[in-house]
Amino acid sequence: MKICIYGAGAIGGYLGLMLAKGGAEVSLIARGAHLAAIREKGLTVQFKDGTEEHAMLHATDDPTSLGPQDYVVIALKAHQAWEVAEQMTPLLGPDTAVVTAQNGVPWWYFHGFEGQYKDLRIESVDPGNRQWNAIGPERVIGCTVYPAAEITEPGVIKHIYGDKFGLGEPTRADTDRIKALSAVMEAGGLKAPINPEIRNDIWLKLWGNLCFNPISALTHATLDVVATDPxxxxxxxxxxxxxxxIARRIGVHFRVDIERRINGAARVGAHRTSMLQDLEKGRQLEIDALLTAVQEMGRLVDVNTPYIDTVLALVQQMGRVAGVYPTFPEPHLWCDPTEAAAD
Structure with a gap:
């Protein structure tokens, strides 16, 4: 089984090593010093109990050198995946499955729906239908990522917690390809449950990310503070x-309530959310998949979102000022432009 991890950062590298441990032929798409270190010394994952796993894996920054794969796991953030959609095509054979191991609302969300929402496109996460056209929704296997990890030095990943990757076909089918993927992941020591209602899983994680991430980035507070400060x-x-x-209007069911979800986040402790970490490191913020897409879906199903709208506007402006959110909204005139502004 040939599997390419497109984006072998902390999560992608961890997943790739564990898949190799399970018997897959794994290749990694990486870049910079991390790529150089993997090529020279291999990839190491360090665990909390002091143990570590090491593997020499094929790593490159050139997808054309690898040829078609059985699976391509996209472990990039949503905006990064959009940017490189066409670069993935050399990896795609007639039966290649593409696993979207990302946070937020995925670009394929309405694939597999019937009725009024059938194959609707979400512009905020896939402007111009770039991924829809280059990859194709029929290839997709949805994936929710629960582990946390970080790169401590090039070629070395520290596993912080979690070993579960939820899997699900957008069409809710129980296919041979998803069962084979789940089996090789579990052979490598991961938990990979197959969930026909993968969108429920996606929303449960998104539920926290859409508020905790931007609030922490705006306030610089850790997760425990955001979840407990009144x-x-x-x-x-x-x-x-x-x-x-919004979610319930498009058929999503939540297995916990809001209070329990927030309390669970508080128990994580003094964790700096990914958006806060990206802000501090000057990396582009993952705003659109976590917030803008939810706003877009709210308008689709006629749900007002004043709190989401406000926080989205603030975090977008913060990102633009910091130079880490390069997109711009469509122009809107909230006042009469002929009137002079008064200080």
């Missing part, structure tokens, strides 16, 4: 309530 907890609760109304 003010920020109230904002998070309101955003989650709006998102729940």
């Amino acid at each position: 003010g920020t907890r109230a904002v998070a609760h309101a955003m989650m309530s709006e998102a729940e109304k």
